[in-house]
Structure formats: C-alpha cells, structure tokens
Amino acid sequence: MLNFKTAGSCFIIVIIAIALLVYFFEINYYWFLIPVICFKVLIIYGSAKIQTDFYMKAFCSATTRDKEIALTFDDGPNPEYTKTILSKLAEHNAPATFFLIGKNIKGNEDIIKQMDAAGHMIGNHTYSHSFLIDFKSKNGFLYELNATSDIIYSIIKKRMKFFRPPYGVTTPNLAKASKALNYTIIGWNIRSLDTTKDSEEKITSRVISQIKPGAIILFHDTSEKTIKVVEHTLNFAAKNGFKIVSVESLLKIKGYA
Numbered sequence: 001m002l003n004f005k006t007a008g009s010c011f012i013i014v015i016i017a018i019a020l021l022v023y024f025f026e027i028n029y030y031w032f033l034i035p036v037i038c039f040k041v042l043i044i045y046g047s048a049k050i051q052t053d054f055y056m057k058a059f060c061s062a063t064t065r066d067k068e069i070a071l072t073f074d075d076g077p078n079p080e081y082t083k084t085i086l087s088k089l090a091e092h093n094a095p096a097t098f099f100l101i102g103k104n105i106k107g108n109e110d111i112i113k114q115m116d117a118a119g120h121m122i123g124n125h126t127y128s129h130s131f132l133i134d135f136k137s138k139n140g141f142l143y144e145l146n147a148t149s150d151i152i153y154s155i156i157k158k159r160m161k162f163f164r165p166p167y168g169v170t171t172p173n174l175a176k177a178s179k180a181l182n183y184t185i186i187g188w189n190i191r192s193l194d195t196t197k198d199s200e201e202k203i204t205s206r207v208i209s210q211i212k213p214g215a216i217i218l219f220h221d222t223s224e225k226t227i228k229v230v231e232h233t234l235n236f237a238a239k240n241g242f243k244i245v246s247v248e249s250l251l252k253i254k255g256y257a
C-alpha cells in the first residue's frame, strides 16, 4: 500500500520533472496542479482510512483460519450503557477490548475496575477525543495519550499499549507521538456504523454479513441500539462457531506494557 513517505517522494520527483519541462519546453504552469491535487487527495484518503497504513502500521484484522473475532468498543466509559454491555459479554463469556476516552473516566472508575476484573482489555482513545484533535502537535498528542494512560494506571495499575485514533483518522503528529510512546495502533475491518441513524436490523446485518476469521469489529458503547446489535452479534457468533477473543489474543501482541 502506498504510504506517506513513498507518496511524498513521488510527488517531489513529479514536481521536479514538471519544473524541468516548464524550463526547457515552456509547458504550461497549470501542469503543476495535477500532482498537487493528486497529492492532496491522497493525503486526505490516507489520513481518513486507517486501513491504508498511510502514516504508520495499524492492525485492523488478524490473518488466521481460526474462527476467532474481536469486539471493540470506543468512546466509553458510558455510565448509561457500558455496564449493560459488560453483562451481555459476561453472559457469552466473551472478552472485549474497550478504547476509552480519558475525560469520560472521572466518576466511572468502578466501570474500569469491572472491565479489568472481567478480563476485558483497555486501550487508549485519547483524553479529549476533540473534534479538532487531528490538528494537534506531537506534544498535543503526547499529552492526550499520557493523560489517559495515567488515569487508567491509577485505577488498574496497568499501562495500556493499544491506541485507537479518534475517528480512525491518523496524522504525522499522531504517528510520531504514538511511536514515541511505543503504542500499537489498532484499527478495525468491520465498522458497525452504530452511531448513525441506521436501524438495529440494518447495523446487525452489516456486521454479521462481514464476519470472518480474524475480524476486528468496531462498536461504540454509547447507545441502547448498540446493546441490541451486540446481542445479535454474540448470538450469531455462538451459532456459527466463532470464538470471541480480545484484540491482544487475536493479534498476539501485548496490550499492556
């Protein structure tokens, strides 16, 4: 897959080639627009799509023939819904991986303890999950990651090593910060789109139709609808012989330092 470095090198080569053509053959300056537009489009696509590994490697699924899948939940803890999700997972003896937002933790420490005690993994989803987070500097991302890491450490005495970028958007500064702190970026290959207006049935069918060995499913423990979809997904997995495992176990990469 084309990454940022290769794309950047190609861009510079094409710009130099056009500059030479302009100088020696007096071709129109408008030719510069083509690589500039292509590069911009590529940057936007690569930043928005975590599966492209544009700025850094993101683990979005496992290569396996074993019927194992991982459920992941972003944006919690949520005082209204997370506990219900935990009880549904417990009914199916299914470990999940929760990517938590630091600012949501205060007052919900008991939920974190419950997750950890039940064998679920916890990963970093930044402190603020701000809408403008992708404009942050490397130091801004370092703060976002460290603040949440310190809060989680104070509750369960574990240092998270999994990081899921908010909105699945990656940037050069996010990549630098995550590398400096030795995080493993975790993406997904099944996006439930459970925060959209789509019905429970539509979301369920979108999820289960894509389930295959090694899949990582993205949910959000932030709505009643997701609880229903998770129930259907757990039932589907049980009926079809899919084992639910944590991201750590699926990828065989350590989730804590």
Ligand SMILES: [Zn+2]
Residues within 6 Å of the ligand: 074, 075, 125, 129, 166, 167
């Ligand atoms: Zn999120």
